[in-house]
Amino acid sequence: MALHTRLTRLLGIEHPIIQGGMAWTATWELAAAVSNAGGLGVIGAGQMPTDLLREQIRGAKLATDKPFGVNLMLLTPHIDELVQMVLDEGVAVVTTGAGNPGKYMQALQDKGIKVLPIAPSTALARRLEQGGADAIIGEGMEAGGHIGELTTMVLVPQLVDAVSLPVIAAGGIADGRGMAASFALGAEGVQLGTRFMCATECTIHPDVKARLIKAKDRDTLITGYSTGHPVRALKNKLAKELVELDKANKPQELEALGAGRLALAMRHGDCENGSLMAGQCAAMVDRIQPAAEIIAELLAEAETVMLSMATRVAQ
Ligand code: TUI
Numbered sequence: 001m002a003l004h005t006r007l008t009r010l011l012g013i014e015h016p017i018i019q020g021g022m023a024w025t026a027t028w029e030l031a032a033a034v035s036n037a038g039g040l041g042v043i044g045a046g047q048m049p050t051d052l053l054r055e056q057i058r059g060a061k062l063a064t065d066k067p068f069g070v071n072l073m074l075l076t077p078h079i080d081e082l083v084q085m086v087l088d089e090g091v092a093v094v095t096t097g098a099g100n101p102g103k104y105m106q107a108l109q110d111k112g113i114k115v116l117p118i119a120p121s122t123a124l125a126r127r128l129e130q131g132g133a134d135a136i137i138g139e140g141m142e143a144g145g146h147i148g149e150l151t152t153m154v155l156v157p158q159l160v161d162a163v164s165l166p167v168i169a170a171g172g173i174a175d176g177r178g179m180a181a182s183f184a185l186g187a188e189g190v191q192l193g194t195r196f197m198c199a200t201e202c203t204i205h206p207d208v209k210a211r212l213i214k215a216k217d218r219d220t221l222i223t224g225y226s227t228g229h230p231v232r233a234l235k236n237k238l239a240k241e242l243v244e245l246d247k248a249n250k251p252q253e254l255e256a257l258g259a260g261r262l263a264l265a266m267r268h269g270d271c272e273n274g275s276l277m278a279g280q281c282a283a284m285v286d287r288i289q290p291a292a293e294i295i296a297e298l299l300a301e302a303e304t305v306m307l308s309m310a311t312r313v314a315q
Helices: 006-011 028-036 050-063 079-089 102-110 122-130 152-162 176-184 206-214 237-247 251-258 261-266 280-284 291-314
Strands: 017-019 041-044 068-073 093-097 114-119 136-139 167-170 189-192 220-223 231-234
Touching (some): 017 041, 017 291, 028 041, 028 050, 050 068, 102 114, 114 122, 122 152, 176 189, 189 291, 220 237, 231 237, 237 251
Parallel strands (some): 017 189, 068 093, 114 136
Antiparallel strands (some): 220 231
């Protein structure tokens, strides 16, 4: 069964599956593998130096002739420079996180780039639709990294009602059941981050993949409430220290302690002092497998669930 939606037509992709553009995690190797398998691979820019992101984009272009995207984290201090470089290099899609990409929308779309902002609320989604976004990624607080307040289960149907653009569900989706559930809520695509962290092609340190595979249902926590930018990550020494700073309401010390910790975990494998940003569904990821296999499994499971649901409730 092919799952074709407004999203697959908008982006010219085969399957309505987007790979989350995770900073220091989603490099061109993963993005190209996902795009080659018919999904949308996304390079995570995070706070990457501009030249490094340019190399990443060029790497992806050599490895796939399919559309791929770049995720821009809008809190990045040199975000204007990153946007200019993306405009110069040209990519098919930009997803954005941690803010409103309104001021860049026209310039990106003038270059033919589709803009898919991540929205944690209906108010922002409405503003983004008015500002010309091509689709909205609704990310619930089950997700890893920087999160909003609402769960995917309540956010996605409200977004579907609030805007007429295609909505992509994100946060807490790790298998075909989550994918089918997202479609039941009205989504026309899904975005998965944590599951793709354990793709063979994901270049994060193998020790981080091992921690994800070991993770159980209550192994993530949220830190950074006091800074106004809460972040979900796997529990470890750093996360516990950050929780203490949150309790003591010391946002500046918290930000200072957190700086550079994502790369320390993902690139260098320091699983105690680094930030292991990951979603609650880490507990549902149990093996390393090629991105193409993840996508094939998601589609097969989602199909089985969608077809079996009617039979199950009619008995
Ligand atoms: O952006 C993410 N996930 C991230 S960003 C990141 S790096 C980081 N590190 C420390 C602190 C903050 C970021 C790691 N993971 N997901 C998408 C996302 N976007 N989640 C929440 C939002 C969001 C929040 C507020 C989007 C827009 C927004 O708008 C506020 C406004 O109205 O402008």
